[in-house]
Amino acid sequence: MLSRFLVYGCVGWVLEVMFTGTGAALKKDRNATARTYLWMHPIYGGTALALEEVSARLKPLPRPLRALVYTGLIFGAEYGTGWLLKRLLGRCPWDYAPHRWSVHGLIRLDYAPAWYLTALLFEPVRDTLLHVTSEALRQTPEYRDAEARGTLPPTALPEEKPLEAGLAAARFESAQAEPAPIP
Template sequence: MMTTVEPLSTLSRWYLYAIHGYFCEVMFTAAWEFVVNFNWKFPGVTSVWALFIYGTSILILEKMYLYLKDKYNIFARCLIYTLWTYIWEFTTGLVLRQFNACPWDYSQFDFDFMGLVTLEYAIPWFCASLIVEQLVIRNTLRLRYDERAEPGIATTAAVYANGHIKTN
């Protein structure tokens, strides 16, 4: 008997990407607070808007990855992802600012634009895009959903063949 396994739905992948981005935002702000103010409490902060912003952005990066992976090398792809990140951050920030809901303000940075983006984050965004492609997107696309599996019970099937789980 062959049990088919399906890739995760778009909504499931969006959820994983949203949680990943949210977590990374909290960790980055905690690390930033430590480096800048030597605060041992590591108070990481973010906004609930980060779930939508990161989930949607990384889902778009996933589509970009699938389109670009055979056309450009990793360096060029990460440059494209970084450019996308700046466009997305600026656009979402501009929209949120209209409702007095933009959770970030880069006005204190030397190379900011309207307080919504800053060139000082170019290297961190580039590195983040590398991590997102190589670890998050690639591994998320490998995840499969087995409708017949029982939660908490290990399946005896461990051999995959052509998108199916071989069961005895």
């Protein structure tokens, strides 16, 4: 889970830098100045992990509808973390107050299309990430040792099912953290 949190945070940073840099370039900033905040890494990472949990429950819904729910959750996370940072720091690092569609300076409703597009991309990014981390897990000495001892969960890293593979990887990681039973 920690590896996915870290990667999701970095993916969020990259998307934000691309978004703000493109916006600056469209406003005639020849440097295409982009920016983000250190606070955004844990916000993006935590929000994506929460979306992972929600996505399993929403699986029966059509993907565009799931993305709409994710968009609402993203707005909620942005508003909630902005409010919390404002309480803790005295200000929110991003300030949307001057913008017409701002809600308390913490979110911008006119960003809904960008967040919806991000939400549509979430599942393919998640599936790829879970597949890659599952493949990386197979290469670890701990996994190979557990495989040799025959202590892998029966559904450890099933092929063609990246979400299940990621859940199996999480179970494997937590099982490795527990002390081994005495034979």
